[in-house]
Amino acid sequence: MMTNTTTTQPTSPQTTNGAAVNTAADNLFVANLQSVPLEKLVARKLEVLFEQQREANVQLSGLHQIVMEQVEKPLIELALREHRGNQVKTAQFLGINRNTLKKKIDNYKIRVRNNNNNVAVPNVTVN
Secondary structure, rough: OOOOOOOOOOOEEEEEEEEEEEHHHHHHHHHHHHHOOOOHHHHHHHHHHHHHHHHHHOOOOOOOHHHHHHHHHHHHHHHHHHOOHHHHHHHHOOOOHHHHHHHHHHOOOOOOOOOOOOEEEOOOOOO
């Protein structure tokens, strides 16, 4: 059974001299995310997608690949940032081979830098 819920979408972070500033709405959204398992967030997002597909009367193709990319790319970006771009440590953290990680970095066109700002990770907003 699908329950209709009203959710507040986060606003884009405001910037001051190029630095992101968290708003109260951002903080509230993050607090709510901490209490909801990732599995439920993904399930709800997919329910909305399926509902939109039915309403638009269109067929989706390749959904599995799309979903995997949507999860895997930010996972790799954030893990790389956490490990300061060290691919060996990142691969161990993710439980994958370093060569596999390198292929995924290339496939997703993830920029890895060799300084303290090792990975260019865009701010992620949840729609």
